[in-house]
Amino acid sequence: MPEYFLHSINALSHGLLGYIVPFLFVLTIVVFFHELGHFLVARWAGVKVLTFSLGFGPELAGFNDRHGTRWKISAIPLGGYVKFFGDDSEASTPSTESLAAMTAEEREGSFHHKSVGRRTGIVAAGPVANFILGALIFAGMALYYGKPSTIARVDGLVAESAAANAGFKVGDVVVDIDGSAIQSFADMQRIVASNAGSELGFKVKRDGAVVALKATPALKEVKDPFGNAHRIGVLGIEHKAQVGEASSAPVGVFEALKIGVEQVWYIIASTFKFLGSLFVGTGNPGEVSGVIGIAKLxxxxxSAGFQFVVNLCAILSVSIGLLNLFPIPLLDGGHLLFYSAEALRGRPLSERTQEVGFRIGLGLVLMLMVFATYNDILRIAGS
Structure with a gap:
């Protein structure tokens, strides 16, 4: 067996031992809220819920509630599902024969006999619950820790950098980027980091006047405190904390909620921007991470502290909610795609069409998982 491959396996097995517990903690919270969204709206819509499972495969533990729903923890903790009355499988695929044989009373509690609008609401509720969870976590962190308040001031310039070439000067204070108000150095960093190669319009305060500048952040590979490499946009602006300058400012409940929603929107917008860069060939496919990469993170x-775990939980919640909305059969977005077709046609797609769609979706999901896992192994082996 090649030495490089042996090194990859050893690095992977050694690292995973310290990642499993925090990974399962984060994933379980995210999955629970996702499935809870489906569950609550289904109950509201009058659908009978047969199973609420955290994980897949054989049941490890569980109980039945007074409505007859089986709540359980299953052996493979990489997701979860809610199974409704009338579902032919955990993926909510319908069976024409079993649906046709239902009595009028059974149809009242059947998911597939509900209107397109109600089915759409039930399916969309999972991703929406993820977005809500992410926003509430971000809001809670803003309420507890405050928001970044360090002024976006230019204290130094890297020679021949994008900022230096654009005409930035020491002492400038950035107040606006492409129409977005900049209230802190962190605000500026966030926008610049996700816009490598894109020209941005800046407004800076200089000697009491507002000066307009244009700069294109350069793509640079940097490492975070954990040694993970990231390719981000940089301007070459240096900032030094001043004596007595506060790094954060307290916020109220409503402002915290606003910050939470803005953070969710930022993750969604950044994800689409990254996908767009992959589509046009400017992005790096190697940055796609899978289960192993998330476990490592x-x-x-x-190891950095509970605050970082909670923050990761919020990011992962939004990311999983967004991923589930992609129009791929097997995911929530695939179901919504089918329901859209049903609404336009006035009748459901044929069982055969849906079956083919789910098989294609399964193939796409498996290919993505294999590709992401391959990237994770290469990153861990190279660290």
Whole structure:
């Protein structure tokens, strides 16, 4: 067996031991809220819920509630599902024969006999619950820790950098980027980091006047405190904390909620921007991470403190909610795609069409998992 491959396996097995517990903690919270969204709206819509499972495969433990729903923890903790009355499988695929044989009373509690609008609401509720969870976590952190308040001031310039070439000067204070108000140095960093190669319009305060500048952040590979490499946009602006300058400012409940929603939107917008860069060939496919990469990041976050674990939970919640909305059969977005077709046609797609769609979706999901896992192994082996 090649020495490089042996090194990859050893690095992987050694690292995973310290990642499993925090990874399962984060994933379980995210999955629970996702499935809870489906569950609550289904109950409201009058659908009978047969199973609420955290994980897949054989049941490890569980109980039945007074409505007859089986709540359980299953052996493979990489997701979860809610199974409704009338479902032919955990993926909510319908069976024409079993649906046709239902009595009028059974149809009242059947998911597939509900209107397109109600089915759409039930399916969309999972991703929406993830977005809500992410926003509430970000809001809670803003309420507890405050928001970054360090002024976006230019204290130094890297020679021949994008900022230096654009005409920035020491002492400038950035107040606006492409129409977005900049209230802190962190605000500026966030926008610049996600816009490598894109020209941005800046407004800076200089000697009491507002000066307009244009700069294109350069793509640069940097490493975070854990040693993970990231390709981000940089301007070459240096900032030094001043004596007595506060790094954060307290916020009220409503402002915290606003910050939470803005953070969720930022993750969604950044994800689409990254996908767009992959489509046009400017992005790096190697940055796509899978289960192993998330597990590694969970372990690193746990070693840094509970605050980082909670922050990762919010990011992962939004990311999983967004991923589930992609129009791929097998995911929530695939179901919504089918329901859209049903609404336009006035009748459901044929069982055969849906079956083919789910098989294609399964193939796409498996290919993505294999590709992401391959990237994770290469990153861990190279660290």
């Amino acid at each position: 969970s372990g690193q976050a746990a």
